[in-house]
Amino acid sequence: MKHRLNTRELTRRDFLARSLKTAAGAAVLGGAGAGLAQVAPSGERPPRAEGVTVINPRSRVPVGLIIDDSTCLVNLNRFAMPQFNEVYLGAKEVYRRNWREWPVEIPDRFLRAFNDWAVGAGVRGKFSIVPFPACVGRLDRELPGWTRGELAASLKLVREEMAPHWDLTPEMVTHTRVIDLKTGHPYPEITPKFMENWEWTTGKSADEIGAYLAYALQILKDAGLPADGITTPGGFGKKARPQMAQATLQACRSVFGTEIPHYFTDLFSEGNQSVAPVVQNASGLDGPDPRCVVYVPGCTGDWTAGWDCTNPGGADKFITADGKGGRMVEVIQRGEPALMFGHWTGIYFNGYEIGFKILQEVVKRLHATFDNLLWMKNSEVARYWAAKELTRLERAGNTVKLHAPYACPDFTLRLAARSPKPPVLRTGADAKPLTEVTAPLKLTPGTWCRDGDATLACFALAKGASQLEFQN
Numbered sequence: 445m446k447h448r449l450n451t452r453e454l455t456r457r458d459f460l461a462r463s464l465k466t467a468a469g470a471a472v473l474g475g476a477g478a479g480l481a482q483v484a485p486s487g488e489r490p491p492r493a494e495g496v497t498v499i500n501p502r503s504r505v506p507v508g509l510i511i512d513d514s515t516c517l518v519n520l521n522r523f524a525m526p527q528f529n530e531v532y533l534g535a536k537e538v539y540r541r542n543w544r545e546w547p548v549e550i551p552d553r554f555l556r557a558f559n560d561w562a563v564g565a566g567v568r569g570k571f572s573i574v575p576f577p578a579c580v581g582r583l584d585r586e587l588p589g590w591t592r593g594e595l596a597a598s599l600k601l602v603r604e605e606m607a608p609h610w611d612l613t614p615e616m617v618t619h620t621r622v623i624d625l626k627t628g629h630p631y632p633e634i635t636p637k638f639m640e641n642w643e644w645t646t647g648k649s650a651d652e653i654g655a656y657l658a659y660a661l662q663i664l665k666d667a668g669l670p671a672d673g674i675t676t677p678g679g680f681g682k683k684a685r686p687q688m689a690q691a692t693l694q695a696c697r698s699v700f701g702t703e704i705p706h707y708f709t710d711l712f713s714e715g716n717q718s719v720a721p722v723v724q725n726a727s728g729l730d731g732p733d734p735r736c737v738v739y740v741p742g743c744t745g746d747w748t749a750g751w752d753c754t755n756p757g758g759a760d761k762f763i764t765a766d767g768k769g770g771r772m773v774e775v776i777q778r779g780e781p782a783l784m785f786g787h788w789t790g791i792y793f794n795g796y797e798i799g800f801k802i803l804q805e806v807v808k809r810l811h812a813t814f815d816n817l818l819w820m821k822n823s824e825v826a827r828y829w830a831a832k833e834l835t836r837l838e839r840a841g842n843t844v845k846l847h848a849p850y851a852c853p854d855f856t857l858r859l860a861a862r863s864p865k866p867p868v869l870r871t872g873a874d875a876k877p878l879t880e881v882t883a884p885l886k887l888t889p890g891t892w893c894r895d896g897d898a899t900l901a902c903f904a905l906a907k908g909a910s911q912l913e914f915q916n
């Protein structure tokens with residue numbers, strides 16, 4: 445959960461507006477975090493040749509679905525709500541809802557039905573797995589209220605059937621109370637300072653935050669789940685942005701050896717600012733151990749049914765029935781990654797599946813409206829943006845020399861010149877002519893096409909040196 449939706453969106457927009465003001469004059473690369481660049485450094489950038497541009501993968505628009513507050517079996521916010529209420533001594537109505545009437549479980553049969561739908565529709569994205577959900581139990585040890593067999597079966601379902609289509613990320617350790625890493629128990633103090641989703645990170649160093657992220661990642665690792673990124677609950681890291689970026693880089697590398705760690709922390713549900721990912725803290729690009737971390741934002745509000753099963757915004761806010769309006773349409777038409785968002789609590793909605801029905805309608809409308817979408821996990825978007833920003837491109841006549849710190853499938857270049865014959869991709873001793881296709885939307889790795897006076901080429905970019913030779 446975050447705060448009630450409107451509050452959350454407002455908080456995020458407020459923050460962005462403030463940071464844009466203070467960032468005046470700062471050199472900023474494109475991306476949603478443009479206003480945040482002064483607090484999270486972008487790091488190194490390679491030189492780029494004139495007339496060569498990295499365009500969207502396969503000349504399509506990345507889309508994805510980001511799901512928060514999910515985990516195995518536990519209906520997180522049923523247990524989180526009384527803990528949030530406790531912090532404010534009952535003074536906030538939003539935390540006094542009828543949680544006792546909510547089911548304790550979001551069952552695996554629903555998880556399976558949801559995932560089967562996603563796989564069938566081609567939907568990909570990010571799915572949080574809170575490792576010690578609301579202090580109920582640790583996924584790597586014991587989940588009181590369920591048998592060990594049930595926990596093992598749930599982890600197996602996530603590992604085998606979900607992981608191919610979703611990035612699994614911890615949404616911190618508990619999403620509620622801060623855990624003392626020395627004891628594994630929550631701290632005794634019950635204030636916003638000791639809640640993961642409020643103030644705990646304020647004033648903390650990258651090392652302190654990194655140790656906390658590593659603890660969360662390690663539980664998932666010990667439970668047999670892969671994770672190459674982080675989701676922050678509510679306000680976690682919001683007032684410690686450079687530390688949060690560095691902490692994500694350190695923790696993901698140390699626990700899983702992740703090559704390109706990514707994190708999700710903000711939604712930009714309206715407005716014209718870019719919602720593209722931001723590649724941060726890039727270093728060592730020419731060496732054997734390049735580093736960076738990618739900030740991947742969402743572009744909608746939760747218009748499914750929220751963290752607390754209230755106020756569904758409805759499908760129209762994502763995309764209207766005629767396909768002409770809605771936030772997803774706006775962002776897709778701009779050509780930027782359109783990663784929509786919902787909370788698992790409201791997607792299940794105590795068995796009424798209200799959010800799920802909204803998502804099904806949204807995806808149906810997206811597919812009826814657009815023929816140029818490419819569903820991607822957050823990690824795939826992160827890798828593409830890292831390759832787009834960090835690959836060195838040098839041009840000598842009709843040859844583009846590439847030096848790539850990271851490999852990238854579907855890497856797609858636009859050369860502002862005609863190539864009457866097939867471009868040749870040369871990697872080491874291997875030289876392959878690309879196959880011509882008749883239109884940009886037909887591009888797949890290993891193909892090229894003409895686009896007016898320009899040439900588009902799509903190929904699996906190899907880590908290290910390669911070159912693309914255009915013919916004239």
Ligand SMILES: [Zn+2]
Pocket residue numbers: 445446512513615619676677678
């Ligand atoms: Zn959350």
